[in-house]
Amino acid sequence: NGIPTFDSKKPEQSVIGIINKGLKLFTTVKGFDCGPYVKAISKSFSKAFDRQSKGNNWSELNSKQRSHLLARLIDNELVEPMQSVWNVYTHSVNNLECAEHLLCLVNHNERKNNVDSRIAVVKASSLAASWALAHVKNNRGEK
Numbered sequence: 001n002g003i004p005t006f007d008s009k010k011p012e013q014s015v016i017g018i019i020n021k022g023l024k025l026f027t028t029v030k031g032f033d034c035g036p037y038v039k040a041i042s043k044s045f046s047k048a049f050d051r052q053s054k055g056n057n058w059s060e061l062n063s064k065q066r067s068h069l070l071a072r073l074i075d076n077e078l079v080e081p082m083q084s085v086w087n088v089y090t091h092s093v094n095n096l097e098c099a100e101h102l103l104c105l106v107n108h109n110e111r112k113n114n115v116d117s118r119i120a121v122v123k124a125s126s127l128a129a130s131w132a133l134a135h136v137k138n139n140r141g142e143k
Contacts, residue, residue: 001025012042044117048077051115081110081118085125092133096140099133 003021007014019034052073061069084106092099103126110122 012038044120048073048115048117052076077117078121081121082125084109085122085129088126089129089132092129093136096133096137099130103130 003025004014004017006018016033016035016038019038020032023029023032023034053069056065056069058066058069085103088099088102088106092102107119107122107126110119
């Protein structure tokens with residue numbers, strides 16, 4: 001009744017099984033299936049990888065090229081979108097009246113670029129930033 005092992009031949013199904021079993025064993029969450037979310041993330045990762053690999057096949061790359069590809073993937077698909085939200089957050093901590101507009105603007109700009117993985121990263125990090133800014137606002141006694 002433990003957590004299933006990872007099967008490298010079926011990574012997506014393995015991750016789904018591990019997460020679902022972990023949720024069942026270690027939380028009070030009932031009837032939740034992470035499958036659609038893992039599949040969406042997997043699809044986005046594949047698209048991002050294809051975009052960053054510029055037509056190169058992973059198996060044909062040497063270790064230095066693989067390192068550069070992974071660095072480019074992480075930088076372009078995760079760090080850059082999160083950095084734009086972080087810049088808005090750090091400015092908005094002292095200028096709360098700007099926060100809503102700036103977060104909306106960052107999300108709008110990502111949507112114009114139409115890259116699903118970056119849109120999702122900006123959306124998720126914006127949600128976290130807005131939550132944190134709400135706590136800043138509450139701690140200052142503002143409404």
